[in-house]
Amino acid sequence: MSDVLDALRRHPDVEAENLHAVDATDRLLLDEAASLLTGAPAGSVVVIGDRYGALTLGAIARHGISGVRVHQDRLTGERALHANAERLGLGGFTSHGLTPDLVAGARVVLLQLPRALDALDEVAALVAEHAHPGVVVVAGGRVKHMTTAMNDVLARHLGRVEARLARQKSRALVASSPRPAAERPARRWPERAEHPDLGLVVCAHGGAFAGTGVDIGTRALLRHLDAVPTTTGTAVDLGCGTGVLAVALARLRPGLDVVATDESAAAVASARATVDANDVADRVRVTRAAGADDLPDASVDLVLLNPPFHVGATIAPQVAHDLFAQAARVLRPGGKLWAVWNSHLRYRPVLERVVGPTRQVRRDPKFTVTASVRR
Template identity: 85%
Template sequence: MNDVLDDLRRYPDLEAPNLFAVDASDRLVLDEAAPLLAGAADGTVVVIGDRYGALTLGAIARHGVTGVRVHQDRLTGERALHANAERLGLAGFTSHGLTRDLVAGARVVLLQLPRSLDALDEIAALVAEHADPSVVVVAGGRVKHMTTAMNDVLRRYLAVVEARLARQKSRLLVASTPRPADERPVRRWPERAEHDGLVVCAHGGAFAGTGIDIGTRALLAHLDEVPRTTGTAVDLGCGTGVLAVALARSRPGLTVVATDESAAAVASARATVEANGVADRVTVTRALGTAGLPDASVDLVLLNPPFHVGAAVAPAVARTLFADAARVLRPGGELWAVWNSHLHYRPTLEQLVGPTRQVGRDPKFTVTVSTRG
C-alpha cells in the first residue's frame, strides 16, 4: 500500500528536481508521534509549520485523525496542503492563524521547527498558554538547521524538553509540561522598535524582525526620487510594512496596498501600519504576489524580492514577482526594485516589465526603475 507521503507535490509552489514536498524530518515526526496520534480525540491534534501537507495528511491518512488544526506561515504551503488533500481525497483539517484558536485544548502538537528562534518563541508561548496541560510537542528539523538554543527557547515555556537521536540527518525535540503563567516570560509579540520616527512592529516569524533590512534601506534611500504623488501603489512582498508606511507618509495622496504571502509578515505589517497612523491609506493583504488586483490598475510598485525558498536559492521567485508587477502596472507605471547586485536581474526586468534604468548601486545591492510599456 502506498504511503500518502510518496504522492505529495509542492504545487502551486515552485517545483524543481532539487525541491521536495517531503523530507526526512517529516517522516521522523510522524513516526515518533505515532503512539500519540493513534486514537487521538477529534480536535486535539495541531500541526504548525507543515510545509506542503506531509504532517497533516500523514496524521490523517495513517491514523485516522480528525479535526486537525493547521497553521502554515506561507500561503503557498497552505494552498499546497489543500491541493494535495483534494487530489488524494483526504479531509479532516482546517487552516488557522497563529492565535489562541489554533492551539486551545490541544494535546498533540506536530511542529516543523522554524529556523528563527523568535518564531519558535512565539509558537511555544502560545502552546504553553492555551494548550491542554497534557500537551506533547513533537518538533522536528534538519540537524544542520538546529541549535541547542532551540532547546532553551522551548524550556522557557515547557518544563520537559528531550532531544532524541538523529536519523537521516534529522532530529526531534519532544517537549511537554507547560510551565505555570508566573514561570513563563511575559508575552512579547508583536514587538516594536522605532527607527527615525517610523515604528516597526514584528511577530516572531517576520523577516528582519523589528529592524530594517539592508535591502529595504537601499530602496528607502531613493524614495524621495519616486515621482508618483497620487494614484495607487503596491508594496509587493511587504514584510513588516516598512516601505508601505514610508511611502504613505511621504505621499499623502497615494493609496497603498501591501501584500505578502507570509502570515507573520501580514500580521506584522498590519500592526506597523496601525502604529504609524496610516491605516486609512494602507491596506495589508495576504496574497500570492498581486493576486486579487486587476490588470493595469496600479501606478507604482515597490519590491524587495526574496531569492530563497527555505534554504534553497530560487531566483525564479523574483522573476514571478516581476511578472506580477508587470501585470498590474498601468502603461507608464513604474516598478522600483532593489536586488542583490550579483543576481543581474536587469535583463529580466527589461524583458518582463519594460525599459529599466539603474538609480543606485553598491557591491551588495542595485536599485532599478522599470517603466511599463
C-alpha cells in the same frame, strides 16, 4: 502511508528537481508521534509549520484522526496542502492563524521547527498558555539547522524537553509540561521598535523577516524613495514584510492609496501592527496574498519590490522573476516598478524583458536599485 507522502506536490509553489514536497523531518515526526496520534480524540491534534501537507495528511491517512488544526505561515504552502488533500480525497483538517484558537485544548502538536528562534518562542508561548496541560509537542528539523538554543527556547515555556536520536540528518525534540504562568516569560509578540533615523515604528511577530529591524536592502530602496515621481493613484508594496516601505511611501506620498501584500501570515500580522503604530491605516491596506494574485490586471500605478532570492535554504532566482511578472501584470501602461536586489544576481535584463525599459538608480557591490516603466 508512503504512498500518500510520495504523491504530494509543492504546487502552486515553485517546483523543480532540487525542491521537494516531503523531507526526512516530516517522516521522522510522523514516526515519533505515532503512539500519540493513535486513537487521538477529534480536535486534539495541531500541526504547525507543515510545508506542503506531509504532516497533516500523513497523520490523517495513517491514524484516521479528524479535526486537525493547521497553521502554515506561507500561503502557498497552505494552498498546496488543500490542493494535495483534494487530489488525494483526504479531509479532516482546518487552517488557522497563529492565534489562541489554533492550539486551545490541544493534546498533540506536530511542529516543523522554524529557523528563527523568535518564531519558535512565539509558538511555544502560545502552546504553553492555551493548550491542554497534558500537551506534548513533537518538534523537528534538519540537524544542520538546529541548535541547542532551540531546546532553551522551548524550555522557557515547557518544563520538559527531550532530544531524540537523529535519523537521516533530522532530529526530533519532544516537549511537554507547560510551565505555570508565573514561571513563563511575559508576552512579547508583536514586538515594537522605534527607528528615529527613519521616523518610523516597526512592529514584528516572531516569524517576520528582519524582526523589528530594517534590512539593508529595504534601507537601500528607502534612500531613493523621494525620487519616485508617482504621487497619486494606487501603489503596491509587493512582498511587504513588516510594512516598512508601505508606511514610508504613505507618509511621503499622501495622495497614494497603498496596498501592502505578503504571503507570510507573520509578515501580514506584523505589517498591520506597523501600519497602526504609524497612524497610516487610512491610507494603507494590508492583505495576505501570493504575490499580487488578488489585484486586477493593469490596476496599479506604482510597485515597490525587495524580492527574496531563497526558498528556505535553496537559492531560487525564479521567485524574483515571478514577482517581476506579477508586477508587470498589475501595472498600468506607463506604471513604474522600483526594485532593489542583490547586485550579483544581475536582474536588469529580466526586468527589461518582463516589465519594460529599466534604468539603474544606484548600484554598489551589495545592492542595485532600478526603476522600470511598464510598456
